[in-house]
Amino acid sequence: MNLSRKEMLRLIGTGAGAVALGSAAASPAAGAEARGGGDIVRDVAVIGGGAAGTYAAIRLRELGQSVVVVERNGRLGGHTQTYTDPATGGTLDIGVVVWHDQPLVRQWFERFDIPLQKAxxxxxxxxxxxxxxxxxxxxxxxxxxxxxxxxxxxxxxxxxxxxxxxxxxxxxxxxxxxxxxxxxxxxxxxxxxxxxxxxxxxxxxxxxxxxxxxxxxxxxxxxxxxxxGFLSTSRRNNSELYEKALTELGDDVLLNSRVVSTDRDGGRDAAVRVDTPAGPRTIRARKVLVTIPPLLGNLDGFDLDGLERNLFGQFRNSxxxxxxxxxxxxxxxxxxxxxxxxxxxxxxxxxxxxxxxxxxxxxxxxxxxxxxxxxxxxxxxxxxxxxxxxxxxxxxxxxxxxxxxxxxxHTPFELTVPAAAVRAGFYRRLGTLQGRNRTYYSGAAFHTHDSSLIWQFTETLLPRVAAS
Ligand SMILES: Cc1cc2nc3c(=O)[nH]c(=O)nc-3n(C[C@H](O)[C@H](O)[C@H](O)COP(=O)(O)OP(=O)(O)OC[C@H]3O[C@@H](n4cnc5c(N)ncnc54)[C@H](O)[C@@H]3O)c2cc1C
Known part of the structure; x- marks a missing residue:
């Protein structure tokens, strides 16, 4: 490998010093008021609570932003999946297993008091x-x-x-x-x-x-x-990370919920209408952070413009x-x-x-x-x-x-476009979506299927989200 560690960190802009994960940061969400009619008013609506969405939600709160996460499953974690054997009580990670040994990852787990070891x-x-x-x-x-x-x-x-x-x-x-x-x-x-x-x-x-x-x-x-050497959790229970994040985020997570429609065009805020187990809610947020696989079928109800529809419509998946x-x-x-x-x-x-x-x-x-x-x-x-x-x-x-x-x-998994589309500038145009229509994007489709690298990518994106 020809890149030195220092060069790589400079490249991705996430040197150890650049990442300061705090556990005791004040939660602006605690003060976020629900507007009349049950509206949920936040700085950022995070769509999807997997690796990218969970990381973003916690870190955005640390950056002084109020958030709400919309997650369609009954838990956070996405591709992280832990099986508990009823016979022995033993746990087994059958989704995400290992992480890169790098400062950001160690600090992220340390923040939740989850011990790591070399895998x-x-x-x-x-x-x-x-x-x-x-x-x-x-x-x-x-x-x-x-x-x-x-x-x-x-x-x-x-x-x-x-x-x-x-x-x-x-x-x-x-x-x-x-x-x-x-x-x-x-x-x-x-x-x-x-x-x-x-x-x-x-x-x-x-x-x-x-x-x-x-x-x-x-x-x-x-x-x-x-x-x-890669890292894994000493307790062989990777879901613990997401359970603890859920506890910390509390009411800022809407589980078993799905976006019914969005309106990112008018007014000061985007309106995100969501079906939740407690009934329909409207989120009013200055920004939307999309971390779900951006396939057209998965963005049903989003007010996509021509460019978004064109780009997301080109993805195919494994x-x-x-x-x-x-x-x-x-x-x-x-x-x-x-x-x-x-x-x-x-x-x-x-x-x-x-x-x-x-x-x-x-x-x-x-x-x-x-x-x-x-x-x-x-x-x-x-x-x-x-x-x-x-x-x-x-x-x-x-x-x-x-x-x-x-x-x-765990389908859809990898999202790709054909070589001809890449050659024709697909990813250059995809990059222009960041910040457009009050919307930002993270997750595997914007980097690769690797939790550690997705956290790094998200970490680099978040200051821009927070500042806008
Ligand atoms: C079996 C398996 C093993 C893996 N092993 C490793 C590993 O060892 N190390 C590693 O680094 N990576 C591993 N990966 C890859 C890693 O899991 C992914 O790179 C990472 O989870 C992607 O993060 P993400 O946030 O983009 O997506 P996800 O983690 O999938 O999060 C997306 C979230 O959005 C939710 N969602 C989807 N659609 C909607 C919708 N319409 N509305 C609301 N919510 C929605 C999903 O339920 C999910 O919670 C593995 C993946 C699998 C499947």
Whole structure:
């Protein structure tokens, strides 16, 4: 990796000194009055309470802004998902697992008194099987990525701006628009592919995605953390972060709520009408911060103008699923990773299982499944069951038809546009939306699917939101 830590922090503007997460900051929201007719009056309406929205809400309050978060689920956290085993009380993170070891992340967890430790990935035993047949791939062992990672790091260093949002040069370098498979062949990076695939779960057909998206996801700070170690929570309960944030935000979060309509055009404030379990409410806010996946179907009711509609209408999305299998018959310490027998670089054929892995809890395995397009939960569960059974039928390892202790779709996942759209300036135009129509944006679609990097991106955006 050619970027020094100092250079990287300067680039993203979030050096340790620049981030001062306080736990005792006064909450301006406590003084925010509800206007007549039950209106909720705030400085900022934050739409979505996942990684970006939760971080933004807490930090905006620290910056003296009053906020309200509109979250459609009954909890905060988005892709963070923790399963509690009723038999043992043990917890298991089956969504977000690890974070980058960087000052912002440490301070964020410290703020909520949640201890972190260096992440350790249980050794156990790993089989490499093609889940289409259930057979082990003869002679397959993952290549040692060491030298290839160094070469990949040299490539990354050509595009340092990938570490922050989508501020791409014009013209966008041709290499970033190549399908990643072609980029790998062009630069002799074959041996890096299995590692990139492991980190890029959920990104769809990785070899066909424009290199831009892969390099944003598997970027310089990931390389650094591969060397120095990622962080995980010591208590193996990542949802604790969001439970504590919810407690702190209190009435400033509207759970199980959805935006019915917005009016960002007239008057001094934007009006955001929301259906809540307690009935309809109107939020009057000077600014709106959108952190949900900005797909047209997910922005139903928003008063989108032509440019917003045009840009959001170009996004397509991949699909990602996770679950806990009970009684699969697989040994507790066994991982079975999907490897294509005859696919380029042995990448797993999608839609399909990425990996079934041990959980440390007896009789339970975590399964991860990906698809370039959304599938029904039932179709995914059926395919997972069939995949497990094929391992047994092929004689690879004895299996049984598993139950799902829990299962969740994390779809839509990665939002992308075709290379031609990137070349034509899609992200330059997307960037112009920041601050337009009283609206700001954060979240994975504006950076990449990585909580730590999204927090950094949000941290850099917030002073602008607060000042406007
Ligand atoms: C299985 C899995 C494992 C992962 N592992 C890691 C990991 O180990 N480390 C890591 O850094 N990242 C990991 N990620 C990626 C990480 O979760 C995402 O990058 C991050 O959560 C994205 O944050 P976000 O705020 O953009 O979206 P989200 O966290 O998804 O938040 C969006 C929120 O908006 C809500 N919402 C959506 N639509 C609406 C609507 N219309 N109205 C109101 N609310 C709405 C959602 O319910 C959600 O709470 C993982 C993701 C998955 C699925």
């Amino acid at each position: 350790s990935f249980s050794a156990g035993q790993t089989l490499y099987a093609d889940y289409r047949t259930g057979r082990e791939v003869p002679g397959y062992t993952p290549p040692n990525p060491g030298a290839a990672l160094a070469l990949y790091g040299e490539q990354l260093a050509r595009f340092p701006y990938l570490e922050y949002g989508f501020e791409l040069p014009d013209p966008v370098p041709a290499d970033l628009l190549l399908p990643f498979g072609d980029f790998v062949r062009k630069h002799g990076l074959d041996e890096v592919v299995p590692t990139v695939v492991q980190f890029g779960q959920g990104l769809g057909d990785l070899l066909r995605q424009p290199t831009l998206y892969v390099m944003k996801n598997f970027g310089s700070d990931i390389l650094r953390n591969l060397q120095t 699909a990602y699923y996770t679950g806990v299998l009970r009684n699969s018959g697989l040994p507790d310490n066994l991982s079975v990773r999907n490897v294509g027998l005859d696919t380029p670089f042995n990448t797993p054929q999608l839609p399909g299982v990425y990996v079934i892995s041990p959980t440390g809890l007896p009789g339970l395995h975590n399964v991860k499944f990906g698809s370039p397009v959304a599938l029904s939960d039932r179709a995914v569960q059926n395919e997972i069951r069939a995949s497990v059974l094929r391992l047994g039928e092929a004689g690879t390892v004895p299996t049984m038809s598993p139950d799902f202790a829990t299962f969740a779709s």
